[in-house]
Amino acid sequence: TSLQVVLAQRLVRVICESCATDYPLKPTEQEWLRFELGDTVSDHHYLHGRGCAQCNGTGYRGRTGVYEMLEMTEQVAHAANHHEPANFTRVAQAQMAGETLRRHAVALVVAGRTTVLEAMRISNQFES
Template identity: 35%
Template sequence: RGIVAQRLVKRNCNYCAETYRIELQQEYWLKSVGFNDFSNATFKKGIGCSQCNNTGYRGRVAIHEMLILDEQLLSALRRHDVDEFTAIAKKSELFTPLLESVLALAASGQTSLDEVMRIGETVEQTDLLPGGDTPAIEQEKQ
């Protein structure tokens, strides 16, 4: 049993996406959400071309948030204890937040940091699990 949420983010155009050095503001933002290891990250953004109508993006890719329900979470749900459910879920190793999913896409160059920050702001505004610490981000090896 589990809970899954999905959103679509813009995919960098394969024809015009270029690797770039992130700006200081972007670096601060990334660190503020727990992304600290830039060693394996390849950040890219599209510069615009005829293939993407000069937008820098071509197509979309799904990001996912997933929470596998264990006995503790199910127990909190049965008792309608939202606060306990939230606290347990945020600490659970079985929880993968949307922000972690989109950060992995950006680190691999599939989407832009602008798109990550847009999603990050949306997640912060509509977070179903408010407050607490941001889960640590583990980068996937390419």
């Protein structure tokens, strides 16, 4: 096959560094993060932007990409070419080894670059 890689991309808003402050997670956000972080959710420090003149009161300033990549191996190509959606999904997930948009977004949350709400937004877009 001539297709080598499938790349999915979403953009998340970046927390404004001028007004970033601690953010106590809501129960729904803790539950959502627990899927990726397990019991270590409370071990991390979470931020959000209060809003300031630098970000026009939004709490965000700029955007950054969230990515996932699927390499088209022989197994993936075979599953795609034989019109077996369930098998393709299984093979593709195994090939990606969990490196999903969601996981990348959570890494940005843990790094203090974006908010849990932004990560949830792009994850729910993709999973719908």
